[in-house]
Amino acid sequence: MIKAENIKKSFGPLQVLKGINLDVPAGKVYSIVGASGAGKTTLLQILGTLSNPDEGKVFIDGKDVSAMNEKDLSRFRNQKLGFVFQFHHLLPEFSSLENVCIPAYIGGVSRLKAEARAKELLHYLGLSERLNHKPSQLSGGEKQRVAVARALVNRPAVVLADEPSGNLDSQNRDDLHELLFTLRDEMGQTFVIVTHDDSFAQRSDQIIHIRDGIIQL
DSSP states (O other), rough: OOEEEEEEEEEEEEEEEEEEEEETTTTTTTEEEEOOSSHHHHHHHTTTTTSSOOOOEEETTTGGGOOOOOHHHHHHHHHHEEEEESOOOOTTTTTTTHHHHHHHHHTTTHHEEEEHHHHHHHHHTTTTTGOOOGGSSSSSHHHHHHHHHHHHOOOSEEEEEESSTTTTOOOHHHHHHHHHHHHHHHHEEEEEEEOOOHHHHSSSEEEEEEEETTEEE
């Protein structure tokens, strides 16, 4: 589903990634772990097409995203990738339903179809009673579940997440982790997740250890 070949990335004189090779199959949860500054988030941004490598190639769902122009890449990102961040990044002026619909609208999906898909996901995630609530009216765990629904609305090939439970209390953290594995099992969803949570990493299908810009085998 995702294949990275010899990914290198520097910021000025600092080489952050020093030749990363990675192959993530469909329907699996892969955790990326490592100390702060090891290059985890930089790698996730490159895998998510949010940043370009200095060297190397990234293939997602069989497509060489490294060869795409910005217009095609934006369309591909909208259709094939979902994102969940530590801070949910929901738009405060919009309801849960509206927030989830936004990527679908950007992708040209009709309002009727976008809302039907969003309601289906919010119901699945236990948020049927929160459709019209704005983020300020939701708990931390509810906000993150809305963010997960938003990531899934376009049926992406891959969901990439950067510390998705890092801002949650222990109960909501455990609930979110359980949800991600349920989505893998019931929907066949592929996840690549940067995490500092060892218990979550140990449950994932594969742990990718990054140290000093390389994968430790």
